[in-house]
Amino acid sequence: MTVSLPFDDWLKRVQHETEGALASFLPAAETLPMRLHDAMRYAVLGGGKRVRPLLVFAAGALFDAPSAVLLRAAAAVEMIHAYSLVHDDMPCMDDDALRRGKATVHVAYDEATALLVGDALQSQAFLLLSEGDADPQTRIAMLSLLARASGSQGMCGGQAIDLASVGQALTQDQLEQMHHLKTGALLRAAVLLGAMAGKALTDEEIQALDRYARAIGLAFQVVDDVLDATADSATLGKTAGKDAADNKPTYVSLLGLESSRALAHQLRNDAHAALDAFAHRGAGAQRLREIADLIVERKA
Ligand code: GRG
Numbered sequence: 001m002t003v004s005l006p007f008d009d010w011l012k013r014v015q016h017e018t019e020g021a022l023a024s025f026l027p028a029a030e031t032l033p034m035r036l037h038d039a040m041r042y043a044v045l046g047g048g049k050r051v052r053p054l055l056v057f058a059a060g061a062l063f064d065a066p067s068a069v070l071l072r073a074a075a076a077v078e079m080i081h082a083y084s085l086v087h088d089d090m091p092c093m094d095d096d097a098l099r100r101g102k103a104t105v106h107v108a109y110d111e112a113t114a115l116l117v118g119d120a121l122q123s124q125a126f127l128l129l130s131e132g133d134a135d136p137q138t139r140i141a142m143l144s145l146l147a148r149a150s151g152s153q154g155m156c157g158g159q160a161i162d163l164a165s166v167g168q169a170l171t172q173d174q175l176e177q178m179h180h181l182k183t184g185a186l187l188r189a190a191v192l193l194g195a196m197a198g199k200a201l202t203d204e205e206i207q208a209l210d211r212y213a214r215a216i217g218l219a220f221q222v223v224d225d226v227l228d229a230t231a232d233s234a235t236l237g238k239t240a241g242k243d244a245a246d247n248k249p250t251y252v253s254l255l256g257l258e259s260s261r262a263l264a265h266q267l268r269n270d271a272h273a274a275l276d277a278f279a280h281r282g283a284g285a286q287r288l289r290e291i292a293d294l295i296v297e298r299k300a
Contacts, residue, residue, distance in 0.1 A: 007290045011054060014074075018053040019045065021071040022078060025128055039109045039117045040124075044082045047100030047237070051220070051295070052077045055187060056194035058287035059209065062278060063198025072132045073142060073193040076125040080150050081186060083121035084159070086114050093163065094242070101237035122150070134197065142193055149189035158182025162248075170249040176218060183224075184217025191288075208277035212288060215274060219267035220295050225250040226260050227300065235300050268296040 005013065022044050029038040053074035060070040089096040089104040090111060097107050106114035129142045148154055158181030165178065191213045195201055201209075225243060229252045233240045243250045251260040271292040275285040 007287070007294075010287065011294075014054050014057045015050045017071060018050050018074050018078065021075045025072075025075045025079075026124065035109065035113060036116055036120065039105055039113050040120055042108060043086050043105050043117050044079060044121065047102070048078070048082070049298070049300075050074075050078065051291070052081055052186060052190040054291055054294075055190035055216075055288075056197075058291055059191045059194030060197050061194075061287055062281060062284040063195045063201075065194060065198030066133065069132060069134045069138075069197040070194060072128050072134075073197055074190075076128045076142075076146060077186065077190045077193060079121045079125040079128070080146065080155075083118040083125075084150075084155060084186075086121070087118040088159070090114055093159075094246070096239055096242065098233060098238050138196060141196055145192055145196070146189050149185040154181055154185035154189075155183075158185065165249055167247045168249060170254070172254060175249055175251065175254060179218060179221040180214065183221050184214060187217045187220060188213035204277065208274050211274035212271050212292075215267045215271035216292050216295050219264050219271065219292070222251045222260050222264045222267065223296060223298060225252045226257060226264070227298075228252075229257065231300065237300065264296050268292050 023041075026041050026044060027037045029041055031037050056074040056077060057070055059065075060073075085099055086105045088094050089099055090106050097104055099105075102108070104114070105117050109117075125146065126143060129146060130139060132139070134142070150156065152160070158178055161178045162182055165174075170178070188210065191209050192201075192206070195205070195209055227236060228240060228243045228250070231240055242248075244253070251263065255263065272289055275288055278285040
């Protein structure tokens with residue numbers, strides 16, 4: 001997908017194409033069992049900023065990856081993300097009734113369906129990556145990357161630490177480690193999936209992308225904490241003020257609002273600096289730079 005478009009047009013194009021890919025990669029609502037497939041489509045389609053697909057496409061552009069492989073990777077990582085939101089909202093975890101401006105899956109359907117939606121989306125994501133045009137070695141590398149990022153030493157591990165941290169006073173290092181796993185691991189996977197769809201990466205390239213991903217992953221969370229404390233539920237499309245109500249340790253509770261905002265800007269600068277490693281590729285890293293800006297400046 002062309003990177004010569006202005007960023008806003010490119011963003012809408014990626015969001016639109018991702019929506020189409022997700023709609024076609026999910027079983028039709030008329031396919032048995034219909035209630036489960038209907039709920040999977042409800043959870044995934046028609047909402048969300050699609051930040052992870054944007055990262056897949058931006059990194060893919062840097063490494064000249066084919067669009068068909070990127071679309072599959074973007075859909076897979078977004079399905080994992082959607083599953084995590086469905087499970088996170090359930091009564092046994094965050095117990096939330098609002099997500100992406102509509103009722104959460106366990107409210108709109110029921111708890112057992114929400115559990116199965118998450119399980120089935122996870123399987124569907126790995127199925128997607130196991131098929132398609134990429135060569136077998138790349139497919140296995142992508143499967144392995146996404147499995148690690150979403151498992152007990154990635155997103156699920158971060159969620160376990162999060163659940164155990166309610167009411168605890170964490171240090172900034174502990175908070176960072178939790179978010180590095182819970183939110184950062186999947187954002188990192190999105191960046192690396194896009195890049196590896198293009199070519200085999202050198203260690204230096206992986207390290208530079210890692211530094212970028214680590215910085216935007218933390219920035220994403222710091223901004224999330226700021227928005228939770230300052231924006232309203234209608235703007236966010238989810239319940240605002242939940243962190244404080246649930247007595248969760250956040251950047252805002254640890255550092256205060258102004259220092260949290262300053263930290264987000266510092267992390268954006270770190271992300272930009274990491275991309276200097278790709279200066280020899282001309283304007284190729286521009287989209288990744290713009291996504292770092294978007295993450296820090298977003299209002300929802
Ligand atoms: C249940 C295994 C499991 C993991 C849950 C991601 C996650 C881990 C929980 C979501 C709760 C949360 C508020 C996480 C912090 C930041 C985050 C990932 C927000 C949601 O992501 P966005 O803003 O959502 O990209 P949209 O709706 O735009 O896709």
